[in-house]
Amino acid sequence: MADKPLDLRKLKEIVQKESARMNLRSxxxxxxxxxxxxxxxxxxxxxxxxxxxxxxxSSEPGLEKKFITEFExxxxxxxxxxxxxxxxxxxxxxxxxxxxxxxxxxxxxxxVYLEQGYxxxxxxxxxxxxIDSDDEAEVKDGCGTLVNLIAGQFKRExxxxxxxDLMMSPFESYINTAPxxxxxxxxxxxxxxxxxxxxxSKRLVVELVTLDMLPKWKTTEKMVSKRILIIDDxxxxxxxxxxxxxxxxxxxxxxxxxxEGIRKLSENPHLIILDIQMPVMDGYxxxxxxxxxxxxxxVPVIVLTAKDGMAEMFKVExxxxxxxxxxxxxxxxxxxxxxx
Amino acid sequence: xxxxxxxxxxxxRKLLIRILMKSGITQEILQAExxxxxxxxxxxxxxxxxxxxxxxxxPKVSGIELMAGIVKIPQLANIPIIMVTASGxxxxxxxxxxxxxxxxxxxxxxxxxxELIAAIKDYLR
Numbered sequence: 001m002a003d004k005p006l007d008l009r010k011l012k013e014i015v016q017k018e019s020a021r022m023n024l025r026s027x028x029x030x031x032x033x034x035x036x037x038x039x040x041x042x043x044x045x046x047x048x049x050x051x052x053x054x055x056x057x058s059s060e061p062g063l064e065k066k067f068i069t070e071f072e073x074x075x076x077x078x079x080x081x082x083x084x085x086x087x088x089x090x091x092x093x094x095x096x097x098x099x100x101x102x103x104x105x106x107x108x109x110x111x112v113y114l115e116q117g118y119x120x121x122x123x124x125x126x127x128x129x130x131i132d133s134d135d136e137a138e139v140k141d142g143c144g145t146l147v148n149l150i151a152g153q154f155k156r157e158x159x160x161x162x163x164x165d166l167m168m169s170p171f172e173s174y175i176n177t178a179p180x181x182x183x184x185x186x187x188x189x190x191x192x193x194x195x196x197x198x199x200x201s202k203r204l205v206v207e208l209v210t211l212d213m214l215p216k217w218k219t220t221e222k223m224v225s226k227r228i229l230i231i232d233d234x235x236x237x238x239x240x241x242x243x244x245x246x247x248x249x250x251x252x253x254x255x256x257x258x259x260e261g262i263r264k265l266s267e268n269p270h271l272i273i274l275d276i277q278m279p280v281m282d283g284y285x286x287x288x289x290x291x292x293x294x295x296x297x298x299v300p301v302i303v304l305t306a307k308d309g310m311a312e313m314f315k316v317e318x319x320x321x322x323x324x325x326x327x328x329x330x331x332x333x334x335x336x337x338x339x340x
Numbered sequence: 341x342x343x344x345x346x347x348x349x350x351x352x353r354k355l356l357i358r359i360l361m362k363s364g365i366t367q368e369i370l371q372a373e374x375x376x377x378x379x380x381x382x383x384x385x386x387x388x389x390x391x392x393x394x395x396x397x398x399p400k401v402s403g404i405e406l407m408a409g410i411v412k413i414p415q416l417a418n419i420p421i422i423m424v425t426a427s428g429x430x431x432x433x434x435x436x437x438x439x440x441x442x443x444x445x446x447x448x449x450x451x452x453x454x455e456l457i458a459a460i461k462d463y464l465r
Contacts, residue, residue, distance in 0.1 A: 006383040011379050
């Protein structure tokens with residue numbers, strides 16, 4: 001080995017020549033954040049829009065900034081100052097080489113390190129509308145959501161590489177197929193695929209990693225602040241379900257029977273979780289009474305009961321979902337997400 | 341001898357170095373933020389470097405591009421390289437080995453400290 005420094009110019013030339021010869025092209029968008037998936041995503045998005053790409057997602061000047069500010073405001077983390085760790089990071093990576101591109105195998109991996117139980121937050125985050133749209137079709141396709149923002153960026157990256165007019169099917173229903181995070185053992189990796197099709201067959205992989213080493217943090221303002229009215233006379237059940245729903249970011253109102261439930265409709269819940277067997281006014285009377293009162297409004301109802309076999313009856317009267325006790329957090333969250 | 345850590349994420353570099361320090365590794369550690377910077381470090385320090393820990397996804401010159409060049413340069417070709425990357429797909433692993441058949445290792449982030457130490461210990465001089 002000679003001890004002379006290498007000629008840097010020549011070194012660069014060789015690297016360039018070899019990577020060109022081997023058709024290696026890769027580019028990355030990375031963000032890093034100390035602790036939260038939210039800020040991590042923010043960072044990734046910032047990188048996407050402010051450093052990596054010249055493309056903007058709106059013609060309105062300053063909207064990007066507005067979006068980021070708004071986004072951060074919504075997901076502000078109060079543990080930020082206190083926590084000093086190097087164990088959490090996130091990255092959004094686009095990896096490809098020419099051969100992959102030829103085979104139309106593109107990969108977008110979004111790696112997020114999540115504390116157990118925060119997957120629902122993350123899923124909501126993906127659906128977070130970053131832009132208001134008047135175009136109904138756009139809204140229906142989820143165009144205004146974060147997840148589509150990422151997909152759109154992916155498409156643009158591909159266009160840079162000469163692959164134009166990729167068809168990406170609208171994103172839908174991933175939330176139903178994704179595990180919702182409840183019950184994921186700590187330290188395990190959960191992977192699920194978002195249903196983006198790139199020209200029919202390719203996938204967008206989102207890898208979620210839950211780590212037990214993450215700091216405790218909570219959002220000061222939840223992404224979705226929806227009000228849920230629980231109508232149930234069982235105090236034990238109330239004790240379990242109220243903190244659970246609150247931990248998921250919902251505001252909870254409780255009524256101990258149907259009649260109280262009717263009165264509490266004036267507090268404008270976004271969703272009702274209804275038991276059947278209750279004193280004073282039971283669940284069935286409640287749903288009939290509610291129908292009479294509400295007319296057009298129709299707040300969605302999830303029936304959650306120990307009583308089997310009455311699903312048809314309630315669905316005829318407008319109940320959206322019928323779940324059996326003991327309640328399964330995962331199933332309940334899925335139902336809630338379908339209803340709200 | 342020295343270890344060269346190439347990663348554009350400062351956090352990742354810090355984490356990696358902290359693990360190395362904690363496990364009592366005494367080698368001096370050099371850092372580079374991307375492939376281009378790594379080339380500069382390599383050009384002047386190559387004779388002292390016993391191992392390169394290389395991220396894949398980096399701006400300017402990526403890890404895989406850098407590696408493609410390194411293996412063609414006689415003075416550098418013998419320095420063991422371990423990829424340390426978040427891209428853990430089989431395709432990427434294959435691609436890395438295609439570029440560098442003598443690849444010393446492929447670590448997927450997040451890795452456990454023990455995995456890192458096990459991967460590098462044979463290459464420390």
